[in-house]
Amino acid sequence: TPTTSASSSVVSSSDNLYQTLGGKAKIDEIVDNFINEIAFDQETYAFFKDSNMQRFKEKLSEQLCVMAQGPCTYTGDSMEQVHTGMNITEANFNHGVDLFINAMDKADIPHNVQNRLLNEMAKTRKQMLYR
Numbered sequence: 001t002p003t004t005s006a007s008s009s010v011v012s013s014s015d016n017l018y019q020t021l022g023g024k025a026k027i028d029e030i031v032d033n034f035i036n037e038i039a040f041d042q043e044t045y046a047f048f049k050d051s052n053m054q055r056f057k058e059k060l061s062e063q064l065c066v067m068a069q070g071p072c073t074y075t076g077d078s079m080e081q082v083h084t085g086m087n088i089t090e091a092n093f094n095h096g097v098d099l100f101i102n103a104m105d106k107a108d109i110p111h112n113v114q115n116r117l118l119n120e121m122a123k124t125r126k127q128m129l130y131r
């Protein structure tokens, strides 16, 4: 815990990401924007054409809340289970991340905060690629 004013400048990277993002309302806004990005993107939409987007919306919101250390429980399937059979390439993944960044931009999430969430998401990358 920072005890001096000199160290208070680093509090923004050790505070609660969920709160910094703006809680559940902001996460849901990002998820709505992301689904809109997917709907208008041929490459990524191809993966989702048979998906239940209402379920995706709920589970992704929970997952992001957990990744941001929010007060949520993830009730979906494991990342390996869900993405197996899709053969997601690194290019597909990176393109999906670009759409997610657009979704965060449209929700007015500052870039330093975006990077913190992206960093958490990147940790699960291996569970999704080439499966």
Ligand code: HEM
Residues within 6 Å of the ligand: 044, 047, 048, 050, 051, 052, 055, 056, 059, 060, 063, 075, 076, 077, 078, 082, 083, 086, 088, 092, 093, 094, 096, 097, 121, 122, 124, 125, 128
């Ligand atoms: C860090 C990045 C990602 C995260 C955190 C993530 C997370 C999730 C979550 C939470 C679900 C819902 C699980 C459930 O229904 O139980 C899901 C489903 C899905 N994801 Fe991802 N995902 C990521 C990347 C990707 C990428 C890059 C693609 C494809 C390009 C993709 C394609 C899908 C599809 C198609 C579904 C729906 C599966 C179905 O219809 O059952 N995901 N993802």
